[in-house]
Amino acid sequence: MSIGDLDTLAAQVRGEVLQQNDEGYDASRAVWNGMIDRRPGAIVRCTGVADVIATVNFAREKHLPLAIKAGGHNVSGKAVCDDGIVIDLSPMNNVHVDPDARRARAGAGAKWGAFDHEAQAFGLTTTGGVVSSTGVAGLTLGGGIGYLTRTYGLACDNLLSVDLVTADGRLVRASESENPDLFWALRGGGGNFGVVTSLEFQLHEVGPMVATATVFHAIQDAREVLNFYRTFNEAAPDELACYAMIVNAPEGLPDQDGKPVLALVGLYSGDLEEGKRLLAPLAKQGSPLLAVVDGMPYAVMQTAFDAGNPHGARYYWKSQYLKGLDDALLETILKWAGTFTGEHTIIGIEALGGAQARVDPGATAFVHRDVPYSLGIWTGWQNPADDTANIAWTREFFDAVAPFGAGAYVNYLGEDESDRLGEVYGENYTRLVEIKRKWDPDNLFRLNHNIA
Template structure:
């Protein structure tokens, strides 16, 4: 018998699953059912975060909503912990479990576009790169994240921050409707005019209310060429660069989106060998508009001080979307701490400079996201996502290629986050590890959490879906 503790402190005891029960699930699914005895089990249980080594009793590789319904019924009847996986990119590994059931949506990866009406119908197993490839054929985009092998579903349900959000809003701000299989096996559609309460909760409330099997999004014109890339300076210049950056972005248009990066210069073809391994600070940028205008807007930042490398240029948006892929490879060990801050005050910059100098792993990094623009103009109560008033969002990664040195890097990330504690204003739910209910409460705020709790009682009163940043029903 396997005993696990799920987010929210809910204890789940999973008895061994009988061969008869597994055979029944196989008969009920059009998709594939895997146990530890099956070829492919180890491949499909692995997650992006290599530090998570979950061993589910059963993996249900679903092909559609009927498969999802059958899998939920099986997990409920067998009293198994249930995890839901799309891209498997969850930092804390919430898309797996020990001794339970993983509902794997990756085979549900169809994308259907109506370019004339600018509507995309997307199944829940689609990755960001797969969606971008299709939409960019028509010069369109669904606002999403910055790593192409991220799963669209998890990113969307937490809110969705990315390269075009300052112009077009969060991913949830372009969501038109979602199809959901609830805990009781009912299939419902949620949108502004249908199950509007659930639609509100899905836009930021994560996977707490059911398994989303498909989305409909509004698409926006973009590219296919954009002015984008990154400019690097030595970390010795970080304080001057950050002070200039702070003033420069304050006057930036909505089309401009930037992420400040701290790291050791990576061993990539575009990086000169003599720069590899040196601590740097970079401003990564994407201008979601005219390429020539983007060049003009980016010129002051690119020309500041003495950059050691500049790889900003006109390029396909799909290429820019893959810029961070080499830094976040499958199988590396990842630990993150995150917080929102209102502004880059001198005191915040002092913390950033100090801890940037302490980076020792070639995979550890900080991504400091510029917020605002269209994100901030949506009324705060319009969606469950919390943090529209944030000035910047920190994503502090203490990462390694494997277990060697991981504890040291994880502690560096925690110490960095702790040093920023006087300036915390909130946290983006998709950047949480398993940090407890106090942090979930911080992610949503008291008012939204009360509303989300009421929704949880309505749609999942037994907390069947608790492998998430959990909103308990009581």
């Protein structure tokens, strides 16, 4: 890519075209996972659809690798590339809410914090991720799990339409009535089909105050508490979501310095008082180190995990859906909790089911509808000298729990896991290949978990 070529591109776009040594280049090429250190030939900070069209055409005509960056949160770091072009969508971060129609249209660079901020002004929102700096686009295109999944389905189940720039540089809309094949593929198929420029969502009445539970237990009590957690979830209504997580003890917990603890985190998305009543048993089980069940603004709850996942730390993830919470699985998880490693590590169990499970597996590209839980081994640390040991710990732990697996979630796949796409898409994979052939026959959009 010559300087002259980039001058031509810069003349066609309104946003900045950043090259090495330009101010802002390093900030723009950085992603959440500090293990990823890529140097694109140019980063185009797109300000609108016209910039995206010009950049897609440029990359196609010059045969350049093209990466798409929205929130930059994907652990695989595929949002950035070496040498080629990165479309940085972060300037396109507007969220427009229509409270009467209960709809919101988010620019592809918007993050969940911005989305909830705008929608909660009207007591509305939709299913989103549980960390406010995660991108709306990347999360939704892969599916989108959050506290509201059991009530309102995945983030992608709440999509009404998507605007997208195709490989041949056209702006198209995908919805149930326009380009329905593309709309099917975009709900779970990730960034394989074009550059999404905005996403329109159905909103629901949630909050602004919701009932939440935050409970910590010493790790030696975890077995008993996880047994209770399993039974509690079996009886829980759809409006109630509860995650179980093994994390490093937060400051202030008595006698837990340097030890992992078990956290139960719950949210009820319906009536506040009913939610407090239904969440109360979480605080009464065993002898918690700390237990709070109370009302909290939904938008605040959506930032509760932000500090535990610092931007730029080193991360290595392995995850899978679970058939259930077998005794033998819980024993295996607790065995590995005994060798817990990494300052930012989370062993996370997300309770699914409810509305997600009521959608037909063939209705969208997202096939895993009836899985009750997801297990994440989300290892995080600061010192590069710990890379080898922490990656080995994660892989060995994952090998030990793999027999309990029931498929994989594309948004949690690491850089080295593109060979798990069969596990991600199952019987829907063949249709995804057909739709990929139609919309991106030359695989311009290949820097992703690629449907080749």
